[in-house]
Amino acid sequence: MANAGDGDVIDIRGGLIAGPLRPVTDPEETTEWEQVSPRHIDAADWERFETYVSEIFGAFGMDLDTPGTRETPNRFLKAMFDATSGYEGDEKLLTAFPNESDESEYNQVVEGGISFYALCEHHALPFHGSAYLGYIPNERIIGLSKLTRLVRLFARRFTVQEWMGRSIADALFDLMEPHGVAVYLEAEHLCTQMRGVREEHSRTVTTFWRGTYEENADLRREFLDLARSSTHK
Numbered sequence: 285m286a287n288a289g290d291g292d293v294i295d296i297r298g299g300l301i302a303g304p305l306r307p308v309t310d311p312e313e314t315t316e317w318e319q320v321s322p323r324h325i326d327a328a329d330w331e332r333f334e335t336y337v338s339e340i341f342g343a344f345g346m347d348l349d350t351p352g353t354r355e356t357p358n359r360f361l362k363a364m365f366d367a368t369s370g371y372e373g374d375e376k377l378l379t380a381f382p383n384e385s386d387e388s389e390y391n392q393v394v395e396g397g398i399s400f401y402a403l404c405e406h407h408a409l410p411f412h413g414s415a416y417l418g419y420i421p422n423e424r425i426i427g428l429s430k431l432t433r434l435v436r437l438f439a440r441r442f443t444v445q446e447w448m449g450r451s452i453a454d455a456l457f458d459l460m461e462p463h464g465v466a467v468y469l470e471a472e473h474l475c476t477q478m479r480g481v482r483e484e485h486s487r488t489v490t491t492f493w494r495g496t497y498e499e500n501a502d503l504r505r506e507f508l509d510l511a512r513s514s515t516h517k
């Protein structure tokens with residue numbers, strides 16, 4: 285595990301804390317889901333997968349014998365592999381740090397929109413959109429760059445919007461022990477749009493509430509107003 289002495293551990297661009305208050309990695313803050321588990325696909329498997337993809341793309345009509353397409357099966361697999369890197373975890377994900385301010389319980393922090401690209405588990409086609417995260421700090425606040433990492437950790441998988449939002453909300457709640465967590469996701473699903481099942485550019489919106497937000501409708505409304513006003517500028 286990296287420590288604060290490394291100098292490159294924590295990226296606070298866009299975060300809430302200015303440079304001098306640079307947070308320090310505390311081993312006690314490390315939680316299980318920060319552990320990384322790289323996926324290893326051995327060369328023989330990779331080659332076999334390429335032949336499968338070539339066969340499928342060829343059968344569907346692609347001419348695989350052109351300069352532009354010869355490497356397509358390989359590139360396709362690599363792109364899919366990268367798009368699902370969330371399964372590996374993110375060791376730089378989260379370093380929570382003390383909340384220096386002494387605000388009231390209902391002073392929420394709202395961050396977003398954080399763009400994301402995910403693959404729907406039903407079709408393995410992309411859904412993409414923006415995430416807005418809100419929380420009411422207890423003792424810790426967290427920078428935008430870490431929240432972005434959190435969103436991408438759960439987006440870069442085969443998933444559904446519902447599950448992705450729930451995972452983000454639960455992770456944020458576990459990590460920061462805030463009074464409440466709110467997650468707003470809006471996304472366009474290519475699996476329906478590309479095939480003309482639904483109107484183009486239709487968006488699916490999902491919200492998730494934890495803690496104080498579950499009980500307080502005003503707080504939810506305020507969060508949604510903040511999220512929506514930044515969405516539809």
Ligand SMILES: [Zn+2]
Nearest residue numbers: 404406407475
């Ligand atoms: Zn789908």
